[in-house]
Each structure stands twice: as structure tokens, then as C-alpha cells.
Amino acid sequence: MYKKVLATAASAVLALTLTPAGPAAAKPVVSIVQGYSATVKENDSSFFCPENEVLIGRAHHGDENGSTTYWCGKIWIDRTQVAVSTNHYQLVDPETYSWFEAPESNAMVGREHDGDENGISVAYFAMLTYLGRPVTLVNKRWSETYTEESHESKANPGEIMTGRKHFGDENGDTEYQYAVVTYY
Incomplete structure (x- = not known):
């Protein structure tokens, strides 16, 4: 009888060590869906993504009289849309040497530009929240270097x-910073 109880106890311990305690915490599913886009004349322009959208791309062709296209996107985490604050944080720089980076948990949501390369550029950023808490932006990277005019x-x-960031006139260099959206 003693051997049988010991064997049963050993089997129970083995079963406990081989059986998972429960499902592992699932990593959130993040998706960015393209939303609104528009093309504007660069000179004296003002562009903002619609409510609850953020910038996901930009193109420019020509000098300050050329066209600039902006692409916005909607962020979803586990099928719930991320909220984008309507209170915007802004940075202002002369276009000839502009370098804008979002504060933590913020995305770029708009841009204004007045005049030519000697004019002023303003970048607008907004806080991103999911279920009332700030999202986390990781793996920030700068794009390749592009010539602004094309x-x-x-x-x-x-x-x-x-x-x-941009340096110079339409023949100068432009780069973009991108980040991966996640939530812990």
C-alpha cells in the first residue's frame, strides 16, 4: 500500500509540473489602418489629421510652391481604437534647420509651414492612450535621407x-522618425 501511495503522489507531482497553470498573457494585437490623406500646396499650408488619427507618411514634390501629401492612420489595439488627444503639443523651428521629435507616448498629428525655406515650420503632436493609459512607442528609427523636392x-x-527633420531648401535633406506602437 505504501508503494502505491508513493507512486500516486509522484504521478500527481509530475502532472502538476507538466500542466500549465493557465493561458499565458497574450501580447496585444496592434494594427494601423490608413485613414485620411490630402495634398496641399506647401507654401502657407496647414494640415491636421482628423480626430483619432495620426501621421503615417508624407511626400513632397517641387519647391515651396509644390505639393505636399500627408497620410494619416488609425491605431487599433485588440480591436479598440487608440484615442488621440485633442490637446496638441507644438514645436516651432525655421524650415532651413527644423528638427522635431515627439514627446513620449505622442505621435505627430499635423504640420504648418509659412513661406519658403526661410519660413517657419510648426509640428503638432498629440498624446496616444488606450483604455485611458498612454501607449508605449518603441524601436524609434530615422528613415533614409530624402531630397525634399522629390x-x-x-x-x-x-x-x-x-x-x-529637414536641412536647407527644397534641395536639402529630409528624414522622418517612425516608432512601433505597443501596449503593456
């Missing part, structure tokens, strides 16, 4: 735009 840049899947 380029197009879009975020990779799962990324949003979090910054832009």
Missing part, C-alpha cells in the same frame, strides 16, 4: 510618424 516616405506596418 520624395515619399511612409511608416512600416505597425509604425507611426513621431518626428521630422
